[in-house]
Amino acid sequence: MTRPASLMWLQLPLLATLIVIAACAEKPKDDIISVQTDWFASTDHAALYAAELHGYFDVRNLHVEIRQGGPGIRAPNDVATGRATFGLALPENIILAAAEDVELLSVFASYQESPIGLMVHESSGVLNIEDIANLTVQIFPGQVFWEVLKYETGIAPAEIAFDGSMTAWAENSDWAVQGFATTNPFDARKVGAEPRMLTATQLGFRAYAGVIFTSQSYAQENQETIQAFVAALQQGYADFLANPQPVIEYINSEVNNDFLVEVGEAAAVIMQDLAVSQETESLGLGAMNAEVWNDVATRMFEAGIVRNEVGASTLWTNEYLTSRDEQDVQ
Amino acid sequence: MTANQAAHTVDIFIYESNVGHAIEKVVVTDSDIRSDRIRVAIRDLEKRFSKDVVALRGINLDVQEGEFVSLVGPSGCGKSTLLKLVAELDYPTSGNVARPGIADLPGSIGFVFQDAHLLPWRTVHRNVELLLEIQNLSVNERHRRAKEALAHVGLEGFEDAYPRQLSGGMKMRVSLARTLVLNPQLFLLDEPFGALDEITREKLNDDLVELTRSSGLTTLFVTHSVSEAVYLSNRVVVISDRPGTIVDEISVPFNERHRSLRNTQEFVNTCAVVTEMLYRGMEK
Amino acid sequence: MRRIFELIGPPLLVLVIILGLWSLAVRLLGIPAFVLPSPEQVFETAIIESDRLMSGFRNTLVASTVGLLAATVVGVLGAIILSTSRVLERALYPWAVVLQTVPVVALAPLFVLWVGPGFVSVVLVAFIIALFPILANTLMGLVSTDPALIDLLRMQGAGRAAIFRKIRLPNSLPYFFTGMRISAGLAVIGTIVGEMVVGRGGEKAGLGYYVVFSATQLKTDFVFATIIVSTGLGIAFFLAMVGLSSLVMGRWHESELRPST
Numbered sequence A: 001m002t003r004p005a006s007l008m009w010l011q012l013p014l015l016a017t018l019i020v021i022a023a024c025a026e027k028p029k030d031d032i033i034s035v036q037t038d039w040f041a042s043t044d045h046a047a048l049y050a051a052e053l054h055g056y057f058d059v060r061n062l063h064v065e066i067r068q069g070g071p072g073i074r075a076p077n078d079v080a081t082g083r084a085t086f087g088l089a090l091p092e093n094i095i096l097a098a099a100e101d102v103e104l105l106s107v108f109a110s111y112q113e114s115p116i117g118l119m120v121h122e123s124s125g126v127l128n129i130e131d132i133a134n135l136t137v138q139i140f141p142g143q144v145f146w147e148v149l150k151y152e153t154g155i156a157p158a159e160i161a162f163d164g165s166m167t168a169w170a171e172n173s174d175w176a177v178q179g180f181a182t183t184n185p186f187d188a189r190k191v192g193a194e195p196r197m198l199t200a201t202q203l204g205f206r207a208y209a210g211v212i213f214t215s216q217s218y219a220q221e222n223q224e225t226i227q228a229f230v231a232a233l234q235q236g237y238a239d240f241l242a243n244p245q246p247v248i249e250y251i252n253s254e255v256n257n258d259f260l261v262e263v264g265e266a267a268a269v270i271m272q273d274l275a276v277s278q279e280t281e282s283l284g285l286g287a288m289n290a291e292v293w294n295d296v297a298t299r300m301f302e303a304g305i306v307r308n309e310v311g312a313s314t315l316w317t318n319e320y321l322t323s324r325d326e327q328d329v330q
Numbered sequence B: 001m002t003a004n005q006a007a008h009t010v011d012i013f014i015y016e017s018n019v020g021h022a023i024e025k026v027v028v029t030d031s032d033i034r035s036d037r038i039r040v041a042i043r044d045l046e047k048r049f050s051k052d053v054v055a056l057r058g059i060n061l062d063v064q065e066g067e068f069v070s071l072v073g074p075s076g077c078g079k080s081t082l083l084k085l086v087a088e089l090d091y092p093t094s095g096n097v098a099r100p101g102i103a104d105l106p107g108s109i110g111f112v113f114q115d116a117h118l119l120p121w122r123t124v125h126r127n128v129e130l131l132l133e134i135q136n137l138s139v140n141e142r143h144r145r146a147k148e149a150l151a152h153v154g155l156e157g158f159e160d161a162y163p164r165q166l167s168g169g170m171k172m173r174v175s176l177a178r179t180l181v182l183n184p185q186l187f188l189l190d191e192p193f194g195a196l197d198e199i200t201r202e203k204l205n206d207d208l209v210e211l212t213r214s215s216g217l218t219t220l221f222v223t224h225s226v227s228e229a230v231y232l233s234n235r236v237v238v239i240s241d242r243p244g245t246i247v248d249e250i251s252v253p254f255n256e257r258h259r260s261l262r263n264t265q266e267f268v269n270t271c272a273v274v275t276e277m278l279y280r281g282m283e284k
Numbered sequence C: 001m002r003r004i005f006e007l008i009g010p011p012l013l014v015l016v017i018i019l020g021l022w023s024l025a026v027r028l029l030g031i032p033a034f035v036l037p038s039p040e041q042v043f044e045t046a047i048i049e050s051d052r053l054m055s056g057f058r059n060t061l062v063a064s065t066v067g068l069l070a071a072t073v074v075g076v077l078g079a080i081i082l083s084t085s086r087v088l089e090r091a092l093y094p095w096a097v098v099l100q101t102v103p104v105v106a107l108a109p110l111f112v113l114w115v116g117p118g119f120v121s122v123v124l125v126a127f128i129i130a131l132f133p134i135l136a137n138t139l140m141g142l143v144s145t146d147p148a149l150i151d152l153l154r155m156q157g158a159g160r161a162a163i164f165r166k167i168r169l170p171n172s173l174p175y176f177f178t179g180m181r182i183s184a185g186l187a188v189i190g191t192i193v194g195e196m197v198v199g200r201g202g203e204k205a206g207l208g209y210y211v212v213f214s215a216t217q218l219k220t221d222f223v224f225a226t227i228i229v230s231t232g233l234g235i236a237f238f239l240a241m242v243g244l245s246s247l248v249m250g251r252w253h254e255s256e257l258r259p260s261t
């Protein structure tokens, strides 16, 4: 009678062993630069795919391998354990990792304003975070911008875990669903809904997104590689923003067939606004500033999402960026 | 065999014992069978399960009141089938089984299977009560009869035990008690002791003789064991290989049953006669 | 008292040894906490997050219980209905098998559509996952009765109802409890999986929700704490079934209580 019970206890150490084994396996080869993204390939990773398509990695002698993410993939973990050289994630995750003593360094921000947010129905008339209090919110459990906003405004709407499908949301006009401004409204229109996208920034939480980072230890020893890598990203991203079509078609045909060209086209329009800011004008694409980083870190601490206050200053840098003026000189 | 042929003398067989003893003539005489005391009358019975499987063919057999008749035959010859037909658990393809003088009521026929088939979730006492519960007896009456039946099979003190706490022989006794408690008019047993060891089996044989003879219970008993058949019965009926037909039968000439009987020459010879019949039935 | 110790002593000892080795390994190998937190750290986090873990435990307990109860009622009734007729059994049982192979997690978004989000959907996932073992085992118990016993009762004029009551139903009990032991664990797993994909957040969040929640926030120690509490719930369910079956079946079927899976 006791046997199954005692066997169940074995599950945990077994799991732990597996994790350790997994952590030890799969180190990247020295000369290959691997980049782990956060989701299936889309224009949210345009800087990476544009550089790949246009050969900007190749000309710098960088052997880059871009790995698509997906559910359960957490790029900070992969970079921290050395399974990937670079990662792409939300800056909140860099702060969360820092709170767990994982030291990462962000070197490039794809979005000056995060396209992540909540999608509501146009008919709901919802405009701001207070209105959301009356809705049912379908969202990935633990999403930082949402936890911060809830904490700060004190709203407590009904919540359910997001399963990745918009079907239920489309059927319920009093629901809000987590989404990316770049792609999800387009999807929603296709299933006949009239969506209104409220980004985290519009709801009151501005953060960067699509942040590309590496580990502090890698950064210390590979300054030049990072310099070259970021330069390729900037060059690729600039090309994409100027002429998105080839990159969209490349992602669609070569990387992820499920990413439709029309979705990419819609996204590219929105990205023109989200990818640039005053900073990028002066410092170059991918730039960040201390104010935004510190704000995010402070608010996460105040909301109790991280237990120790994290100094954000060491988590990011603009030092590898090349401004447009400098590029022109070159 | 028909009713008016009932009184007859069985032929004299001469058998050469394989132990090399002197050959003795065994004269087997039938007790006087009277037609008004017939309790089971089987006529031209045939049972066929499919075109190829004919279990029984042309069976004619009478059993009279108080008689203990054994059916022996090779495995698969249709003994169980015959018993089921007598119990109306199955129906013949042709011919018929009549049970004159046996009330057509629940409880008038008792059936005991090869294995005890007890309910593991019931105590011994409650197992014995099982069939009484189907009849509308009062709780007290059920209780009294079950207790009595258990005493009859020598299981006093085990009323509250569960079947898994009993030996094979004890389980079989419970099974017997479960059927005896009905006070059946006709007792059908299908190899009830087949799975027991020799000693237990002989002990239960003595008990069964005691139980049936004391109450004059009409009994049809199926067995593989020639000596068991001879020891228990008034009459042994031998059935041939499939399709089962009656090869022959023999009336057993003993009055008293006692352990020492098995060692008498007469007993050995009677067994030899039955065995000879069995061989005949298998060579056909 | 001594018996209880003999029962839980050995697994407890194993637990202590494993926790010790785990703690030691984390220290000596310098495994970072986000990969594998030490047991002390997990314990500490469990204390810090005890409010959420407690309410998650409660919510998951309730959903698992309701899912298991629903599976029990439907499974037993279904088994009884199927046992009454060969034709019905032959027609419907294959569909029960098919139901078992449907990836219920993939259906969860549809449940949200049909019955709304949260509790009901989660319970539905638990229910469907837990249904089959109860149905299949109980059905097996109802039909795998000793034919000789049925003959015996028929001969005494017993009808279908009496045979069902006196033979089939009690005969199915150990089978039923075998099914229950399997389903109890499955109900907990189903609930947690359901909570992960369609579960309620906030006050109504269950343990599955917190598994995703803590993983999203890269809090490995919290993930571990949640998994431990979930495992505890699973064990509690299993033990409850063992207790219930020995309570109901008592002494007669002790041999049947050995788990068979």
Ligand SMILES: Nc1ncnc2c1ncn2[C@@H]1O[C@H](COP(=O)(O)OP(=O)(O)OP(=O)(O)O)[C@@H](O)[C@H]1O
Binding pocket: B049, B053, B054, B055, B073, B074, B075, B076, B077, B078, B079, B080, B081, B082, B242
């Ligand atoms: N329900 C059934 N359907 C088809 N065939 C059957 C059925 N019952 C019995 N038989 C066949 O009828 C024949 C006689 O079977 P039966 O059980 O009466 O033999 P038996 O003499 O009792 O054998 P044993 O001594 O081994 O118990 C066998 O060949 C058996 O295969």
Ligand SMILES: [Mg+2]
Binding pocket: B079, B080, B081, B190
């Ligand atoms: Mg037989």
